[in-house]
Amino acid sequence: MxxxxxxxxxxxxxFIFFLLLLVKISKKSRNTHSSSPLPPGPFKLPIxxxxxxxxxxxxxxxxxxxxxxxxxxxxxxxxVPTVVIxxxxxxxxIMKKHDLKFVDRPDNAxxxxxxxxxxxxxxxxxxxxxxxxxxxxxxxxxSAKKVQSFWSLREEEVSKLVEKISLVAGSQINLSxxxxxxxxxxxARAAFGKTCKDKEAFISVADYILRMVAGFSFVDIFPSxxxxxxxxxxxxxxxxxxxxxxxxxxxxxxxxxxxxxxTLKGExxxxxxxxxxxxxxxxxLEIPITxxxxxxxxxxxFIAGTDTTSTLVEWTMIELLRNPSVMxxxxxxxxxxxxxxxxxxxxxxxxLNYLSLQPFLF
Numbered sequence: 001m002x003x004x005x006x007x008x009x010x011x012x013x014x015f016i017f018f019l020l021l022l023v024k025i026s027k028k029s030r031n032t033h034s035s036s037p038l039p040p041g042p043f044k045l046p047i048x049x050x051x052x053x054x055x056x057x058x059x060x061x062x063x064x065x066x067x068x069x070x071x072x073x074x075x076x077x078x079x080v081p082t083v084v085i086x087x088x089x090x091x092x093x094i095m096k097k098h099d100l101k102f103v104d105r106p107d108n109a110x111x112x113x114x115x116x117x118x119x120x121x122x123x124x125x126x127x128x129x130x131x132x133x134x135x136x137x138x139x140x141x142x143s144a145k146k147v148q149s150f151w152s153l154r155e156e157e158v159s160k161l162v163e164k165i166s167l168v169a170g171s172q173i174n175l176s177x178x179x180x181x182x183x184x185x186x187x188a189r190a191a192f193g194k195t196c197k198d199k200e201a202f203i204s205v206a207d208y209i210l211r212m213v214a215g216f217s218f219v220d221i222f223p224s225x226x227x228x229x230x231x232x233x234x235x236x237x238x239x240x241x242x243x244x245x246x247x248x249x250x251x252x253x254x255x256x257x258x259x260x261x262x263t264l265k266g267e268x269x270x271x272x273x274x275x276x277x278x279x280x281x282x283x284x285l286e287i288p289i290t291x292x293x294x295x296x297x298x299x300x301x302f303i304a305g306t307d308t309t310s311t312l313v314e315w316t317m318i319e320l321l322r323n324p325s326v327m328x329x330x331x332x333x334x335x336x337x338x339x340x341x342x343x344x345x346x347x348x349x350x351x352l353n354y355l356s357l358q359p360f361l362f
Contacts, residue, residue, distance in 0.1 A: 050077065077221050
């Protein structure tokens with residue numbers, strides 16, 4: 001009897017929630033009616049808009065829809081109006097000629113929390129703060145000299161991967177997992193240094209946050225229903241994970257501050273955290289950067305340097321396997337350039353002209 005009452009109560013609660021959602025969306029639709037013409041698009045349903053057209057593999061569905069409705073297509077994903085661009089010419093118009101109109105990223109509940117309210121570079125709104133942080137990243141964190149300074153650690157981590165693979169030669173391996181772990185290790189060492197004791201914990205929680213960002217979020221497609229994130233427990237989960245990241249970063253910063261004297265004497269190479277702390281201490285800085293800026297930018301560097309890079313390497317390997325002729329040419333170039341060398345330097349890598357074009361060959 002109690003179970004039946006509970007079921008009835010949940011049904012009524014869900015029904016009331018559905019009605020509230022319907023009323024709210026209907027009012028918003030009437031209030032935001034625009035006289036401006038919209039790009040073509042498929043038919044939409046009440047409440048969910050065009051979401052039903054993306055069931056399955058979204059990128060495949062978008063490709064099929066673009067063939068029918070053209071390179072500039074309008075979709076409404078829940079409450080969120082979206083314009084889909086699927087041609088180089090249209091993309092150039094958006095990214096180059098009208099970039100300032102489209103420069104800001106959409107709001108995301110997870111990213112908002114883990115970047116301390118968009119104090120980073122990736123999610124920050126366009127303005128003075130964003131330009132200042134971007135300048136720091138371009139001139140200090142991602143300069144050619146700084147990237148080159150990490151060559152030895154990249155070489156060391158790749159050598160470890162090759163050794164692991166050679167030890168299980170002839171057996172099946174999960175190369176995707178190995179590549180992802182490799183990129184994590186390289187990025188963590190570049191960001192925090194080799195001796196960071198919290199590296200593994202940070203990698204684990206960052207991976208979890210990445211999956212949260214990439215996953216489905218009800219609030220992201222129905223922004224007016226932010227209370228749903230609270231009653232569903234999503235907000236508390238995000239805040240709990242963020243507290244873990246914040247605690248780890250606080251400890252990493254504390255360790256780096258204690259070791260700053262050795263770095264200033266030039267006895268050790270600066271990692272990315274050292275660079276940001278040095279910049280923060282610079283007296284000539286027009287607009288000071290806060291600790292929240294430092295934490296958010298480091299988090300950007302880590303996420304950008306792991307998932308995207310490992311995905312590109314994995315995708316390239318898969319396409320090489322699918323295209324034996326391209327694989328053969330690539331192997332031939334590698335053997336010719338390296339010529340049996342056991343130790344490879346950056347100059348050798350620069351000679352791999354065919355391999356550097358791989359993403360454009362498929």
